[in-house]
Amino acid sequence: MKGPPPSGSAAIAAQQRLVEEVAAQRESVLQACWAHQLWRRGELRTAGGSTLEVIAPGWLNRGAGPDFTEARLLLDGTEHWGDVEIHVHEREWWAHGHHNDPAYGRVILHVVLKRGERPALQPVSGEIIPVFEAGPVLSAQVLETMHDPEALLERYETLPGRCGLRAARQGGDALARVIAHASETRARNKAEAAAPVLAAAGEEEGLFQLMFRYLGYRPFAPFFRALAERYPLATLAPLLDLPMAEARTAILARWFGAAGLLDRDPGDSSEPADPGATPASPASLAWLDPGARSEYAALRECWLELGTPPLVEKLPKGGSRPWNAAERRMVGMFHHLHAMARGGWLKEWLAFLLRLDRLRNHPNFTKEAAETLDRVFATPESETWRFRVTFAHPPKKRAARLIGPERVAMLMANAVLPFFLARARRDGDRELEKVLYRLYLVLPPESANHRTRFMEHRMGPFSLPKRSLRTHQGLLQIHTDFCTSFHHGCENCGLPDLIGR
Numbered sequence: 001m002k003g004p005p006p007s008g009s010a011a012i013a014a015q016q017r018l019v020e021e022v023a024a025q026r027e028s029v030l031q032a033c034w035a036h037q038l039w040r041r042g043e044l045r046t047a048g049g050s051t052l053e054v055i056a057p058g059w060l061n062r063g064a065g066p067d068f069t070e071a072r073l074l075l076d077g078t079e080h081w082g083d084v085e086i087h088v089h090e091r092e093w094w095a096h097g098h099h100n101d102p103a104y105g106r107v108i109l110h111v112v113l114k115r116g117e118r119p120a121l122q123p124v125s126g127e128i129i130p131v132f133e134a135g136p137v138l139s140a141q142v143l144e145t146m147h148d149p150e151a152l153l154e155r156y157e158t159l160p161g162r163c164g165l166r167a168a169r170q171g172g173d174a175l176a177r178v179i180a181h182a183s184e185t186r187a188r189n190k191a192e193a194a195a196p197v198l199a200a201a202g203e204e205e206g207l208f209q210l211m212f213r214y215l216g217y218r219p220f221a222p223f224f225r226a227l228a229e230r231y232p233l234a235t236l237a238p239l240l241d242l243p244m245a246e247a248r249t250a251i252l253a254r255w256f257g258a259a260g261l262l263d264r265d266p267g268d269s270s271e272p273a274d275p276g277a278t279p280a281s282p283a284s285l286a287w288l289d290p291g292a293r294s295e296y297a298a299l300r301e302c303w304l305e306l307g308t309p310p311l312v313e314k315l316p317k318g319g320s321r322p323w324n325a326a327e328r329r330m331v332g333m334f335h336h337l338h339a340m341a342r343g344g345w346l347k348e349w350l351a352f353l354l355r356l357d358r359l360r361n362h363p364n365f366t367k368e369a370a371e372t373l374d375r376v377f378a379t380p381e382s383e384t385w386r387f388r389v390t391f392a393h394p395p396k397k398r399a400a401r402l403i404g405p406e407r408v409a410m411l412m413a414n415a416v417l418p419f420f421l422a423r424a425r426r427d428g429d430r431e432l433e434k435v436l437y438r439l440y441l442v443l444p445p446e447s448a449n450h451r452t453r454f455m456e457h458r459m460g461p462f463s464l465p466k467r468s469l470r471t472h473q474g475l476l477q478i479h480t481d482f483c484t485s486f487h488h489g490c491e492n493c494g495l496p497d498l499i500g501r
């Protein structure tokens with residue numbers, strides 16, 4: 001038989017034990033409590049004394065950034081919407097560097113089990129973020145039922161949205177129509193964004209600049225953009241006419257040098273401070289394998305002869321898988337340009353897009369399209385970077401493509417198709433426009449990301465259309481237009497009505 005509830009100091013001690021118990025487990029317990037709002041009954045308050053009402057806890061985010069996005073809260077009766085970050089200890093905000101990370105710039109509430117000495121500050125505005133201390137409102141009864149917080153989180157994450165429930169009633173065609181419409185909107189938006197680049201930079205240069213923006217992992221974009229401005233295609237074109245080995249050294253010396261990857265003196269024999277760091281100039285040539293050493297020396301010599309400083313924009317350290325290192329992308333781009341840009345890059349691309357369009361009715365189009373795209377970004381067998389990740393890493397045993405299918409899909413969706421669509425619209429070229437829309441429907445998609453996976457959970461598992469560039473882009477557009485614009489979860493979202501129409 002249970003005794004009477006503890007009171008006074010016994011109750012405080014019992015609550016303290018509960019907090020320690022939760023703290024000993026992972027953050028996921030607290031995340032599950034937030035997702036399902038499993039607190040003791042009664043009014044919730046922030047540590048600053050404001051009343052807290054949770055209208056929507058937000059979408060669980062398994063990717064980088066805050067734990068819950070697009071939450072909707074009432075603080076002292078005033079509505080706020082934004083992100084929620086959850087930590088066992090308040091000090092983790094600082095320990096994890098969120099105060100310097102703009103991805104946390106929309107956090108409106110810091111949910112913590114234990115208070116620290118310093119409240120979290122907004123990385124963008126520098127303002128104090130309200131804190132909700134969850135320890136005092138944890139309920140032993142609720143926690144007893146929580147044997148598997150991960151399962152609770154997964155259930156929360158995979159709940160269908162109102163759109164998914166409506167799609168289940170209406171059937172797959174209605175949903176496919178809405179996704180197709182959203183993907184067209186996205187294609188149009190991207191073409192509109194590409195139009196000023198085309199107008200300002202001109203034809204080949206415009207395509208060059210757009211491709212560089214999407215050449216690497218997203219945080220690399222400012223660097224690649226600056227690199228394309230430092231060395232526009234017009235300045236590289238005469239170098240591309242040199243024999244392959246000379247062209248390669250001349251162009252890679254410029255790109256690697258501008259990235260600060262050639263700033264170590266070959267005579268410097270000090271040990272690398274961080275051998276695993278990438279990207280990084282190698283600390284000592286003695287440390288490199290012989291092939292890399294001679295290449296490094298040749299590139300550096302060429303770079304020093306130019307007498308120009310590296311770019312101010314730095315390549316961010318780490319953040320991407322080693323095979324996706326910026327160095328590999330630059331080498332891959334060199335081969336693409338060398339293969340296609342010497343006799344009129346735009347003409348080559350147009351001919352290629354038409355060839356791809358003719359394949360459209362091929363019974364195995366996806367495979368054929370992927371192989372054709374592979375050839376456009378192919379790398380010669382003799383290229384040593386097929387085995388290398390950076391100068392700072394020993395070569396790998398197996399080769400890998402420098403610009404893989406994932407990045408090719410990204411380049412097609414964000415640079416090539418928008419560029420040619422903007423050009424076709426400018427020139428009133430209806431035929432080309434039709435070709436581009438057709439390709440948009442059938443080209444292979446990028447891999448799923450946390451936003452498309454989120455949409456698949458919310459809309460599926462009922463009857464999502466087959467994965468293609470169109471579906472991928474349509475889901476992204478819906479995520480932007482609906483899931484991040486209706487700041488109250490699914491309530492009042494307009495998409496279910498669109499599906500029903």
Ligand code: SF4
Binds near residue numbers: 495
């Ligand atoms: S907000 Fe709208 S689009 Fe997003 S999951 Fe809910 S109903 Fe679907």
